[in-house]
């Protein structure tokens with residue numbers, strides 16, 4: 578773990594309070610996610626870009642990355658996972674075997690399947706937390722003529738937002754504002770570039786429907802649904818190309834679940850979403866493409882089973 582730059586680099590930007598908090602936390606999972614949060618914030622900070630997501634496109638496109646015959650009517654991009662296999666270092670068994678995904682921009686992909694089949698492992702590869710043993714993960718853009726542009730774009734970690742399962746367990750700050758800006762680079766005397774990012778922060782807060790919540794409120798005192806909204810806002814402030822969510826409805830009551838589903842429906846208008854979930858019935862109305870992960874790490878495109 579020490580040789581992984583993802584883990585080491587954010588330490589340089591920690592405030593002393595955060596280091597103390599990290600040191601005082603001995604729960605392994607918390608510590609791991611705490612470091613990841615810092616890392617993601619730091620890496621993304623350096624490449625904030627406005628994206629032009631103001632065009633629509635045909636969602637039937639990109640259904641088969643290997644099919645050269647499909648046509649497009651405007652510029653678009655597809656998120657692609659091609660022939661990805663993964664074997665953890667030092668082990669003899671592949672957790673993922675020849676996984677393929679193709680998901681057009683601004684659509685909603687759902688991965689379902691049995692516990693332990695490798696769904697979370699796949700999300701971690703897509704988020705750049707581990708590297709595939711073979712295969713590639715990239716963004717493919719298409720020109721006005723419908724042809725794939727020759728060079729594909731690497732899907733770097735800073736282009737991906739990830740909301741882990743039970744994200745509220747990893748909240749570290751005393752206020753909503755601090756929670757959102759946690760991990761941003763700081764200079765002595767205050768936040769660096771705070772003003773530049775204020776509008777992005779405001780936009781993220783509004784997009785998750787948290788404008789009524791005071792920014793100095795303790796995140797731990799929020800309701801379950803608002804904690805999830807906050808976890809989404811943390812990722813959205815940095816405008817990812819792809820937002821991935823691991824079990825976004827887990828542990829919520831029926832009201833909060835309905836709120837989160839409604840929110841995801843809104844977010845889909847602006848973002849590409851890839852979700853792992855067992856809650857098929859509630860998410861079904863949002864789903865454009867779905868895959869089942871079989872034991873052994875084989876992913877097959879399949880419609881959702883009738884619930």
Ligand SMILES: Nc1ncnc2c1ncn2[C@@H]1O[C@H](COP(=O)(O)OP(=O)(O)OP(=O)(O)O)[C@@H](O)[C@H]1O
Pocket residue numbers: 665668672690691692693694695696697698699870
């Ligand atoms: N680094 C690793 N080394 C060895 N085995 C691992 C490693 N990481 C995960 N696994 C194993 O890989 C399998 C897939 O785990 P993963 O968490 O991806 O499954 P999942 O489909 O997300 O399950 P769930 O629905 O319960 O979250 C599990 O059996 C897990 O124990």
